[in-house]
Amino acid sequence: MRGAVIHAPGDVRFETLDDPKIVHPTDAVIRTVATCVCGSDLWPYRGLEPIGDPHPMGHEYVGVVEEVGSEVTSVTPGQFVVGSFATSDNTCANCRGGWQSSCLHREFMSTCQADYVRIPNAQGTLVATDGHPDGEFVPGLLAVSDVMGTGWYAALAAEVKPGSTAVVVGDGAVGLCGVIAAKELGAERIIAMSRHASRQKLALEFGATDIVTERGDEGVAQVKDLTAGLGADSVLECVGTPEAMRQALHTARPGGNVGFVGVPHEVAVDGQELFFSHVGLRGGPAPVRRYLPELIDLVLSGRIDPGKVFDLTLPLEQVAEGYQAMDERRAIKTLLKP
Amino acid sequence: MRGAVIHAPGDVRFETLDDPKIVHPTDAVIRTVATCVCGSDLWPYRGLEPIGDPHPMGHEYVGVVEEVGSEVTSVTPGQFVVGSFATSDNTCANCRGGWQSSCLHREFMSTCQADYVRIPNAQGTLVATDGHPDGEFVPGLLAVSDVMGTGWYAALAAEVKPGSTAVVVGDGAVGLCGVIAAKELGAERIIAMSRHASRQKLALEFGATDIVTERGDEGVAQVKDLTAGLGADSVLECVGTPEAMRQALHTARPGGNVGFVGVPHEVAVDGQELFFSHVGLRGGPAPVRRYLPELIDLVLSGRIDPGKVFDLTLPLEQVAEGYQAMDERRAIKTLLKP
Incomplete structure (x- = not known):
């Protein structure tokens, strides 16, 4: 598959990467339907956060489930799902208290600007919609996975x-x-x-x-x-x-x-x-998982349309331009389509 | 009258001072029944806060109303009253929101370790008890004016x-x-x-x-x-x-x-x-005025007894020893009786 990799400030490249696989029985792999560039991605892009070795980027996503680990029963291959930038088992004491972004097994997503993504803690992180949503709702649902949440x-x-x-x-x-x-x-x-x-x-x-x-x-x-x-x-x-x-x-x-x-x-x-x-x-990092069912409903009912924050849509392969446009404030937020 | 004056770190004296008078029509003057030394009084006493010129001390009090200004109608001479270390008109927008210690006309009390005290914003600051409380309740009511609140x-x-x-x-x-x-x-x-x-x-x-x-x-x-x-x-x-x-x-x-x-x-x-x-x-400084009616009830009904924090009672004239005992942790809190 292919995805974004940051090499240095101002240097994001679209590269061939290993296909993600189920590593733990609690994982899922999804095919991204849409992903995007976050304001927080601009911190390393602008050299305001250390980058270290080149690494993939992105933590916002909606997609279709490709494969699930043996312990994942809440979503099944073929379903359209929305998740959170912070994964959560949704069963630990912090999750039960509504603080899923402080889940005791939390992993922050960081490889989502790509064709496929491995989602840890899939059972407690992903929420499936009823059927596949019309394309017009995809930007709003994508926004729910981070900025709207x-x-x-x-x-x-x-x-x-x-x-x-x-x-x-x-x-x-x-x-x-x-x-x-x-x-x-x-x-x-x-x-x-x-x-x-x-x-x-x-x-x-x-x-x-x-x-x-x-x-x-x-x-x-x-x-x-x-x-x-x-x-x-x-x-x-x-x-x-x-x-x-x-x-x-x-x-x-x-x-x-x-x-x-x-x-x-x-x-x-x-x-x-x-x-x-x-x-x-x-x-703090928003406990987006707590709000997913409600926010998905608000988007699909047409009551809110946070997808309007995306004023630039590019093919995923043009991810570098997506960063640059946001860095130069030519775009509020860039949606990327694999 | 007489009261405490701090001159330098470790140097609190009991001195003759001018009798307080009604300065504004919103003032009252009370005769203190009990006052005390606060943990926060130890900051300047220990040299951890600047003292500047010698000045009176004390912000906790219960007493009997001696005189009220022309605009004060909620309390009358002879009544036993409890107040707060922060005075408030109890009518401004911040007071109405329950934040009387951010009253737009707030004045912090600072002369209460004395026989008599002028209370600014008396109408919105003082709460009278039904009749004069038994002596056993005085320490509890005094605690309500600051530490309990x-x-x-x-x-x-x-x-x-x-x-x-x-x-x-x-x-x-x-x-x-x-x-x-x-x-x-x-x-x-x-x-x-x-x-x-x-x-x-x-x-x-x-x-x-x-x-x-x-x-x-x-x-x-x-x-x-x-x-x-x-x-x-x-x-x-x-x-x-x-x-x-x-x-x-x-x-x-x-x-x-x-x-x-x-x-x-x-x-x-x-x-x-x-x-x-x-x-x-x-x-923040506690909006004690918000809680006064409830806390006075809790004390007078015997449900709580915050007066137990006073483990040393001295005549007001021994205020210097009251400070020293707290500074040396021989006392949790010193009650002073005029």
Whole structure:
């Protein structure tokens, strides 16, 4: 088969690779129907995370089951399945508590930009749809496997409630999906912090009520102006930089909550500042598996369409161009078709 | 009148001071019935916080109303009242949200180790009891004005729920009150981290089910052993040091919560570590005013007795000895009687 391999910053190649095989009886192998490039893939692509030896990339996927290990009974060959970027047995104590992305047997997916993928913990990770979905739903279901699930978690971690005010920091695919989530969870006012016209447009389409283009202290002041000087009930931090975290903590009201889902890079939170802010803080890799049945239903019923975050679709073999377009902000998110 | 004045680390004096007066129409003046020394008073006493010019001390109090300003109608001279270390108008947006310790007109109390005290925002800060309570209840009510209210907030911020497991980091008066709170909120297992016999005894009396004497990695390992390797649902961080925060974050399970109420000193939380822990974090000065009616009832009904944290009672004029006894850990907490 063939798939993406990163060799160095800016150097992603489409190469021939060994076909994945069942290694453990809990594995499945799927043929990918769609995969994509994640904002977090850009960290190593931009040289901001070490790469080490050349290795495959990708952790988002929908596909058709090819083969299952002897212990996998929940999905069968031929079924269309959606999974999560973090695999989980869905039976351990952490999974039972709803924290499947802290599963005691968790393995993070990392080889999904390819024709075929081995899925560890397949029984507790994959959810099959009823029949094969129409092609129009594939991008939305693909988004559910990470960015939509992550935006959903951000909104829940930020405790978005009906009638509340939510701020979304970050206008990447996760932030945009966070807008969808905030709306679905009933936020009355959704303030998207964005300075890119195409992303502002999508944010408004997804339910944002206000756009704030300023950053830093000015951005905070704008949000305060929009919230009677108090700050927002809920803030979704969808970037992972120190600036974004500062923005998030400063725009939440006392007693408000920040859900942070951008993998933090060099972020440190000052204890005394957090203390006097009265802001609650929870982050982490989203327990997407917890939300899969609900989010799949929301997509297939047409209620939400997170697939719109894909504004570039390429054949998988052009994966290098997919990275480059996102790196240069020519695309919000690239969908890849094997 | 007379009251405590701190001049330098280790140097607290009992001096003649001006009688407090009504300055604003929202003020009251109370005659203190009891006041005390707080663990946080030890920070400047130990030279760990700047002192600047000599100034009065103390922020915990119960007393009898002497005089009220023209805008104060909720309490009247002669009534016995309990307040909070943070004053609040109890009408602003933050107060209405239950965050009275972030009141837009908040003033922190700081002159309570004295015969008389001016209480700003008296209308929204003071709660009168039905008649004057028996003397046996005074220590409990005094505890409610800070340490019991703070322990209560720690348990709520840590989302202690019926049947859950709670860890309390810190065996000072706040930590011990945190044990009371965890028990009242229904925790089934309460692990107190303490290495002092007298405090262990009180923790057990208050409802702790387990005592862990180890600290650092060993302390974390002990808690993990007691919680099937997972960590606790809720952790109450009642110290404020980097070590205590680390202990708290490492003993909470994925999806668990840390409530932190020790004023942080040089605490920084690593973003990536918090991210992958899946732990929720909320702290701050406790919104004691929110809890006053309920906690006063719990004390006067005899259901809880947080007054037991006072293991040393002195005349107010011996306030210096009160500090010294706590500094040398001869006392958990010193009650001062004017």
